[in-house]
Amino acid sequence: MSFPFSAIVGQDEMKLALLIAAVDPRIGGVMVFGDRGTGKSTAVRALAALLPPVPAEQAGYQDGSPRKGTVPVPFVDLPLGATEDRVVGALDLERALGAGIKAFEPGLLARANGGFLYIDEVNLLEDHIVDLLLDVAASGENVVEREGLSVRHPARFVLIGSGNPEEGELRPQLLDRFGLSVEVRTPQDLAQRVEILKRCDRFEREPEAFAETWRRAERKTLKRIAAARAAVAGVTVPDAVLMLASRLCMVVGADGLRGELTLMRSARALAALDGAGEVAAQHITRVAPLALRHRLRRNVLDETGSTARIERALLDLAKKDLAA
Known part of the structure; x- marks a missing residue:
């Protein structure tokens, strides 16, 4: 189990x-x-x-x-x-x-x-x-x-x-x-670590009872996945969102176009999971670190990590859009 x-x-x-x-x-x-x-x-x-x-x-x-x-x-x-x-x-x-x-x-x-x-x-x-x-x-x-x-x-x-x-x-x-x-990373929150211990301990001692406790939540997650799978092909991606994805990849210097394709597909899948029929800028923002952080070249002049570079680029693009 x-x-x-x-x-x-x-x-x-x-x-x-x-x-x-x-x-x-x-x-x-x-x-x-x-x-x-x-x-x-x-x-x-x-x-x-x-x-x-x-x-x-x-x-x-x-x-x-x-x-x-x-x-x-x-x-x-x-x-x-x-x-x-x-x-x-x-x-x-x-x-x-x-x-x-x-x-x-x-x-x-x-x-x-x-x-x-x-x-x-x-x-x-x-x-x-x-x-x-x-x-x-x-x-x-x-x-x-x-x-x-x-x-x-x-x-x-x-x-x-x-x-x-x-x-x-x-x-x-x-x-x-x-x-x-x-x-x-290993959790640094004390309450979270204690909760992990409690759940692992109960699962080891009473696996079936523990699984039954979470059965409703599991069914809800399964329904969410099934609905998203059925809907993902019909989720639309507006040109403005595609432009945001491409601009972001250009700003952070992602190699090739695989990052943009992955960013688009991931945002579409996330929109489907959220029950949305159209990809919005917030979906791009949420999946951008997942899709791009491992595709960035190391910048010797920038000591910040890939995630921070992506978040900073998103913030700069948002400021430019507001100023336009």
């Missing part, structure tokens, strides 16, 4: 990013920077468990044989020491050559199809595994080739990574693949 998503104390930015990614997986997943033991994997597992079951044929990839019914949303943990065969899958060459059967053992990428792939300490992942993830994240398909034999299967998942920047930098190519990034 997973800890209820609605029962997680604090970490509002991380929870918002996960909800946005659940509404529109095209945003590209979430990178979580911060301290250990702050509920990163707990939140992702909780969200996966909260979401409604999905058709079996859309979740995971087994061996190509049809499956019926529904299954829980996949949640796959990719460990740092995983071999390439365990990640992408393996072909049984002896069976293939001897019996003429294309025997394939699905890997972690296959199991994650239609769900979540979680990588803790992704900044410590081996380079060749990072390259594999980049290819699959770009194509949504995994290709396994051995001695002239090949197997292709869908591998579309929400990529969730976590790591501490102090323990190693994340490759820019992989970092850019994450649509959103959040920063989590």
Whole structure:
């Protein structure tokens, strides 16, 4: 049994990013920077468990044989020491050559199809595994080739990574693949820390009773996600809001156009979560740090962090609009 998503104390930015990614997986997943033991994997597992079951044929990839019914949303943990065969899958060459059967053992990428792939300490992942993830994240398909034999299967998942920047930098190519990034810190509020202890303790001692306490809140969150998924395609983005997004990206110096696209999609998903039919400037303001902070170049003349630079740019743009 997973800890209820609605029962997680604090970490509002991380929870918002996960909800946005659940509404529109095209945003590209979430990178979580911060301290250990702050509920990163707990939140992702909780969200996966909260979401409604999905058709079996859309979740995971087994061996190509049809499956019926529904299954829980996949949640796959990719460990740092995983071999390439365990990640992408393996072909049984002896069976293939001897019996003429294309025997394939699905890997972690296959199991994650239609769900979540979680990588803790992704900044410590081996380079060749990072390259594999980049290819699959770009194509949504995994290709396994051995001695002239090949197997292709869908591998579309929400990529969730976590790591501490102090323990190693994340490759820019992989970092850019994450649509959103959040920063989590150990809570410094005494009352909040005590409440976390109480909830964790009760969940460990009485998991079913604790889950029942939060069942109504969980249903409310699930309805909110379902309504947003149904409405997000119809949410409009006015030209004035698009101009704000582009102006912001230009002011902060975001590389390429991926940041603007992610900013637009995230704002649309947030508007859908809020039940709005149109994206407003406030939606851009709320998601801008999530969509842009990991895309900014380091400015040696500016010692402030990426979040502060984005907030300052938003404030300056608002002042200019008022003065115009």
